[in-house]
Amino acid sequence: MRWTAAALILRCAPGPLVAPGDAAVPSGCPDLRAPPDHPCRPDAFATVRRVVDGDTLDVSLDGAGLSRVRLIGFDAPEHDEGACGAGAQEHLDSLAPAGTRLVLVFDAECQDAYGRDLAYAWAGDRMLNAAMLGDGFAQACPYQPNTTYAAAFRCLGENAEAEGSGLWALGCHRDPCFE
Numbered sequence: 001m002r003w004t005a006a007a008l009i010l011r012c013a014p015g016p017l018v019a020p021g022d023a024a025v026p027s028g029c030p031d032l033r034a035p036p037d038h039p040c041r042p043d044a045f046a047t048v049r050r051v052v053d054g055d056t057l058d059v060s061l062d063g064a065g066l067s068r069v070r071l072i073g074f075d076a077p078e079h080d081e082g083a084c085g086a087g088a089q090e091h092l093d094s095l096a097p098a099g100t101r102l103v104l105v106f107d108a109e110c111q112d113a114y115g116r117d118l119a120y121a122w123a124g125d126r127m128l129n130a131a132m133l134g135d136g137f138a139q140a141c142p143y144q145p146n147t148t149y150a151a152a153f154r155c156l157g158e159n160a161e162a163e164g165s166g167l168w169a170l171g172c173h174r175d176p177c178f179e
Helices: 005-012 082-095 128-134 150-163 166-170
Strands: 044-053 056-061 065-071 101-105 117-123
Touching: 044 065, 044 082, 056 101, 065 128, 082 128, 082 166, 117 128, 128 150, 150 166
Parallel strands: 065 117
Antiparallel strands: 044 056, 044 101, 056 065, 101 117
C-alpha cells in the first residue's frame, strides 16, 4: 500500500494509531484507506481560508499561494439555493472552519474547467468529502476520471438518505451531477 501524506501525518500523530478511512465509515461501505492509484500530483498541505459553498473551499497551499479547491466525488447545493445551500455551506464550515489544516489528496485529474483544484480533503482523520455525504449534506456524484472513492461515496450517501440525515430531512436534494 502506498501511504499518502494524510496517512503519514496520522501515523506520526501522538495518541492512538488512526489511518484514513477508520473514522465515520458505516459498516458495509468500502473504506477510504486506499489512495488513488495514479494521482495527477503529490498530496499538498493547505490551510482553509474560507468555505465558499458546500463543496468548495478557498485555501492557502503551503509554499504555493492561494487556491480554490472543489471537493470531488459529490455535489452539494449551491450557496444561492436558499436554506439548502446555506445548510450545506454551514456544515462544511463546521467541519473545516477558517484556519483548519488540511491534506489535499489528488486523483487522476487536478483541475476542472473553472481552474479549481480537484481534491479529497483530509482534516485530521476525517475526509471532508466523505463527511459531507455521510452527514447528509451532499449527494454522491462521480466525475470521470476522479472516481477512486465512488463506491464508498455512493454507500455513504445512500445511508444518509435512508436515515433522513442532514439536508434529506429538509427535502433539499435534487438530481445530482449537474454543473
